[in-house]
Amino acid sequence: MSVTYTVTVIHDRDPQPTPQTELREALGQIQPSATVSRPPESDPIYYLQVDPADADKIHSLADNFLAGSPACRAVVSSGLALPERSQDETSIIVQRKPGVTDPVSQSVLHAMGESGFDREQSQVRTGWRYRVAVDELSSENLVEVAGQLGNEIVDEWFTFGEGEPEMVPDPFRSFPSESTGRVEVSLLDANDEQLQSLSDTGGLSLDLVEMQTIQNHYRGLDRNPSEIELETIAQTWSEHCCHKTLTGRIRHGDHVYGNMLKETIFGVTRELDKPWCWSVFKDNAGVIGIDDEWGVSFKVETHNHPSALEPYGGAGTGIGGVIRDTLGTGLGARPILNTDVFCFAPLDTPNEDLPAGTLHPRRILRGVVSGVRDYGNRMGIPTANGAIHFHPDFVGNPLVFCGSVGLIRKEHVDKTVNPGDQIVAIGGRTGRDGIHG
Template sequence: LEMDRLQVGSPYTYELITVPIRSLDDDALMKLSSEGQLYLTLVEMQTIKAHFEELGRDPTDIELESVAQTWSEHCSHKTLAGRIAYRDENGEQRFENMLKETIFDATVQIRERLGEDDWCVSVFKDNAGIVRFDEDYNVVFKVETHNHPSALEPYGGANTGIGGVIRDPLGTGLGAKPICNTDVFCFADPSTSHENLPPGVLHPRRVMNGVVSGVRDYGNRMGIPTVNGAVYFDDRYLGNPLVYCGNV
């Protein structure tokens, strides 16, 4: 076989795309958010518009999508770190930042009470948590959910879920060596009738098989065993499974 040249890919002409966000009213901003799959609120779109008005120019499509990704629920956890108001038997309760005022604050208080016996080395600061094991070694833990991606594409969603918790310990501190994986999965009843599936929802059996295969295959290819796990079934997970992956 003789070849004068190797054809790779197809011809491409670069085109800079600018989004005229400064000229959009509120309705147009929300249309851009929806049709552009940015899924940002009106306040967020108005904030982006105001920023580029200060810069005196419009954003490129890449800039706009980068902001939308950074501000997404998946990346910034807006609900968990947001302002929350609710009522219980003690009256109305308010949090300016629910995550910092609950989990963060409780952890700080516990560490203060432990004093010199505090075995936490790094918490809420790096890509993963670090605890003291003995005088020579620390142990790095990382766990993370990858729920909605796994609802849309079970194998790939679970793949990237376990991949992320393997990656993060490698970038924690001076770098840790991943030695084992763990997981907890929550699915709807795998015998659910197809007639009872909401529109756009994958069958829980398909979700279950894809998630289990995704976590298993990723770990096997990297030579990292899954040493323990759990599976829980409840019909409330029909629309969105819980895919909770961890690494040590």
């Protein structure tokens, strides 16, 4: 049994408050004629579920950690209630969808554990309330403004007109679990049309030849694949994981590469065979020697399309992935710095020039920079260098190129992996946004 509280942080004690630029920009795009009578406000919201025995600690947590500044005040309410707003204000509440990873909540849970809360009995979800006093803003336009502030992939939002009470669904609600146990996919007797349909409806992004190859493999095993096996193959064979374009057949002028990556970068590296190349093309990151004792590991990867869909999470997991690969190189390299290259469409790109369904470059830039910052600088790994470039060709898909540099001793570079080795997975639970992402 747990009790629920809502903590809303109000920024009304700051003599020079930070302007709410996102809401202003969204209003300007959706309804340029709208007249705002005073600066818009945004209030962080924290939904807390705690053991009843910890209820007496809520106000201290709210004042000392969640507000954390003399310029703010924390309003604690029982249940899912929010503090009243001015009668002339409309409001928008944006919060994560149920089951989606909520990065801020993990920091709050850590603080609660340090403050004596029963961590096992505590849950946290977060959101934002945007308030604005604006003349003649239609309910339809208000919903459009909300869509500019949230991202339908990971967020849900609710809009409230002047004087309308704010009521939101339970942020802790969950969905029924899927069927448990092994789920088989009927693949053995499927014809070509059915094979392609399995890929298309399942979001596997595999072509017919690839599906036929999988089918022939399981015919040799005389059994159908499980759903997890098929998903694993699809992920492993994805463009992101195996670089189909770089390893494909490419014509450049009069020359045809059978496998461009192997015939260029791989080929010349193998041919030169420099002694200071301690580990190349076989581990999670490459390693070059800087003296007889120490080597530098370097890993880069792109997270372009994920960042186009959800800039903060896409870029954060991009930099997080290369930090992970540094840690997984050899017997473990030590991350010392991050690097990045970002390419976006011009920030003044007119809305009418955006392809349908794409986010504006300004929004993508803000999210990407924040994601790399929060997964790097704020965990103690500095972003030591980088570059940024603008060109109209990046309007549909940005380039988000993330890199991690580490240090490793020479004797720790080589490792062996053997059948029967134990695997220990460490980390947070995967959210709904991380499944088939």
